[in-house]
Amino acid sequence: MKNFTSAKLKKIISNIFSHSFLLILVLIWIAPLVWILLTSFRGEQGLYSTEIIPKTLTLSNYTRLFTETEIFNFGLWFMNTLIVSICSCIISAFYTLAVAYAMSRARFKMRKPFMNMALIMGLFPGFMSMIAVYYILKGVGLTEGYFILVALVLVYSGSAGLGFYIAKGYFDTIPRAIDEAAIIDGASKWDVFTKITIPLSKPIIVQTVIASFLAPWADFIFAKVIAGSNARYYTVSVGLFEMISRENVNQFFTRFAAGAVLVSIPMVILFLSIQRYYSEGNSGAVKG
Amino acid sequence: MFKKKKTSQFNTPYTIQSAFKKGNRWTKLSFLIMGLGHFSHKQIIKGLIFFTSQVLFLTYMLRFGLYSLSMLPTLGTELTGEKYDAVKGIYIQTFGHNSMLLLLYGLVTIGMIISFFLLWKANVCSAYRTQVLYETTGKVSTFKDDLRRYFDQELHKTLLFLPILSIVVFTVLPLIFMISMAFTNFDRHHQPPGNLFTWTGFETFKELVSFSGELGTTFWNIAGWTIVWAIFATFLNYIFGILLALLINRKATKFKSFWRLGFVLSVAVPQFVTLLVINGLLQDQGALNIILQKLGLLSHGTYLPFLSNGDWARVTVIIVNLWIGIPHTLLIVTGILQNIPKDLYEAASIDGAGPFTTFIKITMPQVLFITAPYLLLQFIGNINNFNVIFLLTGGGPASLEYYKATAGKTDLLVTWLYKLTIQYNDYNIGATIGILVFVLSTIMALVIYRRTGAYKNEEGFQ
Structure with missing residues (x-):
């Protein structure tokens, strides 16, 4: 009896310990996020504040993002990013699925070489070709005016065909017997692809679409190189990054925080909503 | 014997050689004028497609391509300058060659020639195929039949066309463009327009990997730090991530999804936001130092140089990277942990194994087996x-020991590459670094990836 209680006590202590440890860790992980949330409501301007909790709380950082648009037009950037990310996620999803299907189902001479090439090209640092991409886009006149947005779509979706590995692995788990049965019933391979494979691949499609939808919101390097100083065609991230450049940071830091919160909210919602598909996508199409 | 069978798996009877040997007059004429073989069998649309592309290609070559090719070996000879015009009696500006554009156009032309060659081959084979079909069955395929074939047996070609085109334009061509810059002297002193640059062979490579000279020592210093960083950043994140996942997955832990959400939230917020904020927090006058001062841990006016001292900054980026990376590992590992059969643990506990033994003998092997490719990636x-270093420290604190003060103590090879190309216009050095990073990653990848099961038995699933 005595033994039993001491084991129980030990268990309770270790539970208290592990839960408080987790609590401390979560606080560390959340702290920067909370800090930026507080900053976005801070009345006092400036990067540094001697107080951790703001003295005055205000919504003006948010409203000024959309009303004071002479230098930084947040609403416009938001629309730019939305357009770019919608177009690029549609194209990327098509590219990824098309390549993945071809690699999974067709057998042709260039298949293995292509798959090895895709791996090899992924090993070059992406920044290496950035400047070259810029000059190529400039060569065909895609770095002026509205074409900047077209260029961004092309750049973000351009190499999506190389990221087929996860989707291919998923297609590999769909039994070929299903395809063969459909073909015996007179379906063409196109029918198989559009009417069987794609409907069976919802998790992988959601994952691809959302991942490529999120990319333009997070990238600030490519977009900056392509848009240059043309602030009308900035995406949200380039714009926010400009806000806290050395000459602007003191004036705009609280507004940067507000903008960051506005960008993060949809991203968090989308991200949490794909988490479920994420684990499903990695476990295969047909559940035993 | 098995090998021979494998190579002949995709062979067709319709090759260039057999078309040349056994083709009829029209097929042979298709070698010169594309589309003729198809016209002779009344495949008008197909013939027109081939014929037009030949006309377009030849016009391109005559008006533009041949010139581009001829400029490729020198990358331009005429400098931009002023020329005295005797008739008008004034100096007029002449535009010299732009080496960079000449290089780009030359490469594009080579690409055009290669794709035209493939099209030409397809034309000959297709003409021969039509001829054979006509001789054996008396019928030829109509354009509609061909279209249908491209959505059935040849669906993969249709599906791959656009993705591959876009990969060639946005990945392959830029890569080749950049790689060729590594063999030139395209640096800050040779900037077109105005100045020419030219081929220099392996000069930059030699300078970069030599242990003497400012550039060489900088390279080896940064490369060494890059590897140290990669090892710490990868394995610390991995181990701590697994431990955290185990802690959350413990039977006794309450509110599992709440804890998970708390950690994963930081993954969902864009990195440039979180990292810039952390950068603000860790400044000499930043919030963390203020908190430490208020708590009395630091006397007033003193601070900890998290980002401003070279050695401190290196440790700081590794620790902050734990903040970034642990949630990622948590995401990946959680599902795997839940799939490990419970009876394994029960059996182990009956046999008297402690938590440490079960972790080493059951959990780790399972997790490692599945996540080996992830670990490599x-x-x-x-x-x-790039992101963590660039946003957190910008590569700083800057170091005067490094090549022309272009790099700082926490710079990785990629951030140095970025600075050299975007800020300092030393394209040749940047490109060379890119190639060396590629070589480094390839060696790592080939050695490890080829050992994983996923590569060896790809067809195992089907």
Whole structure:
């Protein structure tokens, strides 16, 4: 009896310990996020504040993002990013699925070489070709005016065909017997692809679409190189990054925080909503 | 014997050689004028497609391509300058060659020639195929039949066309463009327009990997730090991530999804936001130092140089990277942990194994087996981890020992590459670094990836 209680006590202590440890860790992980949330409501301007909790709380950082648009037009950037990310996620999803299907189902001479090439090209640092991409886009006149947005779509979706590995692995788990049965019933391979494979691949499609939808919101390097100083065609991230450049940071830091919160909210919602598909996508199409 | 069978798996009877030997007059004429073989069998649309592309290609070559090719070996000879015009009696500006554009156009032309050659081959084979079909069955395929074939047996070609085209334009061509810059002297002193640059062979490589000279020592210093960083960043994140996942997955832990949400939230917020904020927090006058001062841990006016001292900064980026990376590992590992059969643990506990033994003998092997490719990708991703370094320290604190003060103490090879190309216009050095990073990653990848089961038995699933 005595033994039993001491084991129980030990268990309770270790539970208290592990839960408080987790609590401390979560606080560390959340702290920067909370800090930026507080900053976005801070009345006092400036990067540094001697107080951790703001003295005055205000919504003006948010409203000024959309009303004071002479230098930084947040609403416009938001629309730019939305357009770019919608177009690029549609194209990327098509590219990824098309390549993945071809690699999974067709057998042709260039298949293995292509798959090895895709791996090899992924090993070059992406920044290496950035400047070259810029000059190529400039060569065909895609770095002026509205074409900047077209260029961004092309750049973000351009190499999506190389990221087929996860989707291919998923297609590999769909039994070929299903395809063969459909073909015996007179379906063409196109029918198989559009009417069987794609409907069976919802998790992988959601994952691809959302991942490529999120990319333009997070990238600030490519977009900056392509848009240059043309602030009308900035995406949200380039714009926010400009806000806290050395000459602007003191004036705009609280507004940067507000903008960051506005960008993060949809991203968090989308991200949490794909988490479920994420684990499903990695476990295969047909559940035993 | 098995090998021979494998290579002949995709062979067709319709090759260039057999078309040349056994083709009829029209097929043979298709070698010169594309589309003729198809016209002779009344395949008008197909013939027109081939014929027009030949006309377009020849016009391109005559008006533009041949010139581009001829400029490729020198990359331009005429400087931009002023020329005295005797008739008008004034100096007029002449535009010299732009080496960079000449290089780009030359490469594009080579690409055009290669794709035209493939099209030409397809034309000959297709003409021969039509001829054979006509001779054996008396019928030829109509354009509609061909279209249908491209959505059935040949669906993969249709599906791959656009993705591959876009990969060639946005990945392959830029890569080749950049790689060729590594063999030139395209640096800050040779900037077109105005100045020419030219081929220099392996000069930049030699300078970069030599242990003497400012450039060489900088390279080896940064490369060494890059590898140290990649090892720490990968394995610390991995181990701590697994431990955290185990802690959350413990039977006794309450509110599992709440804890998970708390950690994963930081993944969902864009990195440039979180990292810039952390950068603000860790400044000499930043919030963390203020908190430490208020708590009395630091006397007033003193601060900890998290980002301003070279050695401190290196440790700081590794620790902050834990903040970034642990949630990622948590995401990946949680599902795997839940799939490990419970009876394994029960059997182990009956046999008297403690938590440490079960972790080493059951959990780790299972997790490691599934996540080996992920670990490899993480390692290569960390060698190329631009965001964390660039946003957190910007590569700083700057070091005067490094080549022309272009790099700082926490710079990785990729951030140095970025600075050299975007800020300092030393394209040749940047490109060379890119190639060396590629070589480094490839060696790592080939050695590890070829050992994983996923590569060896790809067809195992089907």
